[in-house]
Amino acid sequence: MSLRIAVQMDPLETIKIAGDSSFALMEAAQARGHSVFHYDVGSLAWESDGSPGGRITAHAAPVRVQRVEGDHFSAGERRRIDLARDIDAVLMRQDPPFDLGYISAAFLLDRLKGTTLVVNDPREVVNAPEKMFVLDYARYMPPTMIARRLEDVRAFQEKHGAVVVKPLHGNGGKAIFKLDADGTNLSALFEVFNQTWPEPHMVQPFLPEVAEGDKRIVLVDGEFAGAINRKPGEGEFRSNLAQGGFAEAAGLTAREEEICAAMGPELKRRGLVFVGIDVIGGKWLTEINVTSPTGIMAIDRFNGTDTPAALWDAIERRHAAM
Numbered sequence: 516m517s518l519r520i521a522v523q524m525d526p527l528e529t530i531k532i533a534g535d536s537s538f539a540l541m542e543a544a545q546a547r548g549h550s551v552f553h554y555d556v557g558s559l560a561w562e563s564d565g566s567p568g569g570r571i572t573a574h575a576a577p578v579r580v581q582r583v584e585g586d587h588f589s590a591g592e593r594r595r596i597d598l599a600r601d602i603d604a605v606l607m608r609q610d611p612p613f614d615l616g617y618i619s620a621a622f623l624l625d626r627l628k629g630t631t632l633v634v635n636d637p638r639e640v641v642n643a644p645e646k647m648f649v650l651d652y653a654r655y656m657p658p659t660m661i662a663r664r665l666e667d668v669r670a671f672q673e674k675h676g677a678v679v680v681k682p683l684h685g686n687g688g689k690a691i692f693k694l695d696a697d698g699t700n701l702s703a704l705f706e707v708f709n710q711t712w713p714e715p716h717m718v719q720p721f722l723p724e725v726a727e728g729d730k731r732i733v734l735v736d737g738e739f740a741g742a743i744n745r746k747p748g749e750g751e752f753r754s755n756l757a758q759g760g761f762a763e764a765a766g767l768t769a770r771e772e773e774i775c776a777a778m779g780p781e782l783k784r785r786g787l788v789f790v791g792i793d794v795i796g797g798k799w800l801t802e803i804n805v806t807s808p809t810g811i812m813a814i815d816r817f818n819g820t821d822t823p824a825a826l827w828d829a830i831e832r833r834h835a836a837m
Contacts, residue, residue: 554573559572572597604634607633656800679694679718682717734782741818
């Protein structure tokens with residue numbers, strides 16, 4: 516059955532098609548005969564129409580994509596579409612930050628429940644901030660503190676030595692700092708963090724195992740779909756591909772299989788269909804990425820898999836069950 520798909524994402528002109536997961540999903544949808552529309556989250560609107568859900572619209576353009584660098588899409592005329600009446604499924608794929616704009620858009624899309632499938636489930640995306648949801652699985656995490664009081668963090672560092680400090684709602688490896696065991700710059704760094712972000716911050720021991728890689732594991736509707744190991748680039752400790760890291764093929768350790776088995780049923784129950792988790796050293800769970808997971812292009816390149824196909828199989832099943 517052909518579906519009408521709307522993709523809420525950043526401008527298509529800006530993406531790098533060699534590694535962009537959203538582009539791969541659009542390409543796979545098109546190959547299945549689904550029609551694809553693109554819209555920017557800034558055009559999302561709600562208007563009262565007497566119904567509990569109201570009328571939710573976006574200014575969207577029908578698009579065709581092709582794997583040609585520099586000429587990777589063509590778009591029709593942008594028009595206002597009704598996401599309940601004109602669309603069967605919405606992919607919520609704009610990049611973080613996970614801020615009030617992101618949350619507001621998710622709350623609007625949540626009002627489509629029962630009429631249009633949204634992936635990932637927007638209410639559950641709001642309920643699962645990536646560095647907070649992971650706390651439900653603290654038994655698999657390294658020692659962790661979430662705080663903004665300097666004295667609390669200093670005591671944590673005295674206990675654990677060198678630490679990593681990161682924004683609670685950051686993304687893409689941005690603004691992650693390593694502080695040596697002497698804690699020389701801790702107070703200065705926390706001044707900057709506390710002035711920049713109103714929320715507390717995440718602090719964890721520096722894990723030397725990160726030099727051997729930070730594994731991205733993708734789960735589709737709660738099931739393991741593939742993994743890559745991301746290693747830091749020259750002069751870096753961050754292994755994010757967006758920060759110069761590089762990828763290599765990877766399987767799962769017994770501990771990682773246990774982690775996937777522990778969270779898989781809950782991810783499926785919540786409607787978190789496309790999830791990427793990050794594990795360091797084969798055992799330390801650090802994040803559960805639900806907003807706009809990436810990495811499937813590298814995973815499929817190394818493993819010979821077809822993650823977009825698995826995702827569309829899951830989306831089609833969920834749509835048919837509505």
